[in-house]
Amino acid sequence: MSMNSPNLTIENLRLALSANSKAAVQLCGYASRAAQEQHPCVEKLFSACSLAHRILAGNHAKALQEFGEELPLVNFSIDIQSSQSNLHDSLSTSSSEIADIYPNMIHQAELDEQAHAARSFNWSLIIERQHIAYYSQAIEHLEQGSDCHLPRQYAICPICGDTLSAELEHESCPLCGCSSNLYIYI
Numbered sequence: 001m002s003m004n005s006p007n008l009t010i011e012n013l014r015l016a017l018s019a020n021s022k023a024a025v026q027l028c029g030y031a032s033r034a035a036q037e038q039h040p041c042v043e044k045l046f047s048a049c050s051l052a053h054r055i056l057a058g059n060h061a062k063a064l065q066e067f068g069e070e071l072p073l074v075n076f077s078i079d080i081q082s083s084q085s086n087l088h089d090s091l092s093t094s095s096s097e098i099a100d101i102y103p104n105m106i107h108q109a110e111l112d113e114q115a116h117a118a119r120s121f122n123w124s125l126i127i128e129r130q131h132i133a134y135y136s137q138a139i140e141h142l143e144q145g146s147d148c149h150l151p152r153q154y155a156i157c158p159i160c161g162d163t164l165s166a167e168l169e170h171e172s173c174p175l176c177g178c179s180s181n182l183y184i185y186i
């Protein structure tokens with residue numbers, strides 16, 4: 001076995017591409033459901049997270065193409081419940097990804113000396129952590145009837161998917177350095 005054979009990293013990029021593609025579609029469905037239930041702040045959160053996952057999926061796809069790999073067909077079904085249950089589902093999916101999935105993928109990419117793939121996994125890890133904080137706030141808002149402390153508008157970095165509150169001033173993306181002029185606002 002070759003020490004630097006990146007087969008495991010290639011497989012991990014496929015898995016990450018697939019998971020993020022599914023998340024982008026699923027979160028879009030969750031946003032529609034939140035709109036129907038008249039939870040505008042939750043709708044906006046899901047829409048922002050959906051876009052972030054599209055950007056993350058795009059980065060995993062680019063890293064995969066650098067290996068000359070075909071992009072896999074991504075096949076999945078989505079399940080949309082009440083907003084409360086959709087938030088719990090999002091929280092538990094993101095939590096398991098940050099607990100071991102992305103840390104293991106980053107570790108493997110480093111062993112394989114694949115810096116670009118490692119960066120792509122690392123952005124996913126950091127952005128999942130941001131989303132977890134938002135999901136927790138949204139759950140508190142829906143379940144305890146507390147005021148919504150979620151951002152009223154999100155600024156999303158088109159390069160890395162960083163999902164920031166638009167109410168905070170940024171000159172450039174704290175994660176990738178991209179100019180904030182390029183941010184997408186939701």
Ligand SMILES: [Zn+2]
Nearest residue numbers: 157160173176
């Ligand atoms: Zn960025």
